[in-house]
Amino acid sequence: MSLHFNELSQLLARLQPRKVQPPRKGECTIMNSSCLQSASPNTSVICAQGLSKKFDKNYALQHIDLSIKSGGVTAILGANGAGKTTFILCCLGLRKQSSGILTIFGDAPGSIVSKRRIGVMLQDADLPDLLTPREHITLFASYYPNPANIDEILNTCKLTEFADKKYRKLSGGQKRRVQFALAIIGNPDLVFLDEPTTGLDTDTRRMLWDVVRKLAKTGRTIILTTHYLEEADVLADRVVVVKAGRIIADGLTAEIRELAGGGLIKCISNISEERIGDYPDVVSVRQNGRFTEINSLNPTSTLRILLSEDQTVSELIVSKPSLEEAFDTLNNTVSESTV
């Protein structure tokens, strides 16, 4: 695989004006923090500055700078172990950061005031077996000052039918619906969904997507982690791509999709990958079976050169890259350029 790092890093820089930099020695990060400066209602719901989390010697999060404003759906996208869940757990106050600043509604994570405005669905969390969905939801509603109506939530989450069945006897998808119901029963302003649809049946996934969209429409802020690009593509306004504890891209969903280049050329060609990689505007080339896949910032000019050099080109397709291809490109680029 051949890559033009310069072009890609230029694109990345355009989307990430703030350079990721460790705090200099002696610099007082707290005084400089924009997280703490103003507390007007329209400021960030989540604000992280230089947020790092170290487990033993390994960084799960490294100098994360991220500010999420009120409203909309933000997808945190990354492979397993990229640091998505650690970030969520830090936001919830369940993990303490090793360094840096993190505020939720301008407050420290885990404060009772912020918790009353937060709903959460965790990845590996299960509920007690012997209570029914209705009992679970009723109990959870008692924690919040302004809970939603229990029957309405049961209905929204398509749980009415199993409302009085013991949790133990529910299917995997039904259990996830109960967990989702707990995340929204408190009428939260901010909802964290950690891999909400991993391993879900399509019905439950659709229900969840519908509810997330409705919540976003009423001005709630939704943070969801996922490794399903489709999910980010369909749901999110903004995508934050993380890899090995760092943010490698952050922008509007459409922008991230553009990142992999202007277009994807797929064809059968005789010309070597190396040679195509040297064409101007080509971001990446790879061989996929019989097909050569070319990521180009300017597919028209690339095609012109390709067709002039190779008369045998066949089965030609030009398309916009999907988020998945953009994500692949980003993931590979950063791993090679940071080594």
Added chain:
Amino acid sequence: MKSLALNAFFYECGAEILKAVRAPEYILPTLLMPIAFYLLFAFALPGAGDNNALYFLATYGIFAVMGPSIFGFGVGVANERDRGWLSIKRASPAPAIAYLGAKITVTLIFASLALIPIYLAAGFGAGIALPHSVWALLLGLHLMSVIPFILIGLIVGFSLGSNGAVAISNIVFLAMAALGGLWLPIFLFPDALQKISITLPSYQLAEIALAIVDAPTPTDSLRVPSENITVVVIMTIFLASLAYLAWARQRN
């Protein structure tokens, strides 16, 4: 927001009771074993008499409250922590005081349920006659004895996974009962074991209970319950510190 925590407390109590009665296979043995052992040792075995019934009333009362405390908290908390339920609760505005308060309340209810048949058997079966004030004092001590055992349960529950917690809770429960002299007086044990016995809260609590009912001592030694009370208080503070550390370790 006080009413919010109180409201949550009642719902938590309801949830704890529902969970317990829907799993009778766990709760019934802890309720039935103490009365069964009491009937066996105080009535059925040879040499049984008034003295034995009185002596064992004091010690089996401690035994009765140990089960719900150690298992309810040790196994219960470990299980809920293991499956991630405690993480959801800690991320939510669930008041910790409501959760713990409800668990303690329900433990006291089940401890009482385990005590009632023993008190009935002692009072009506063995015809033990004690002044009302002594009965009340004994009941008060037996119920307060849940505190150190709940703390032990919390330490186990916060430190171990659910399988480990079941094993360790059983070992702790049996050791506290047998070595603490709740089943048989410790003067029957070899010296080395007796030295271990006096380090156990079960033994110290049983000594206080025996002093309350003024049961005849199997040895000639004079009971000084104030010493036992001091030891129990120190042990409880120590256990509370450990439980706090085990809890605080959760967030790292």
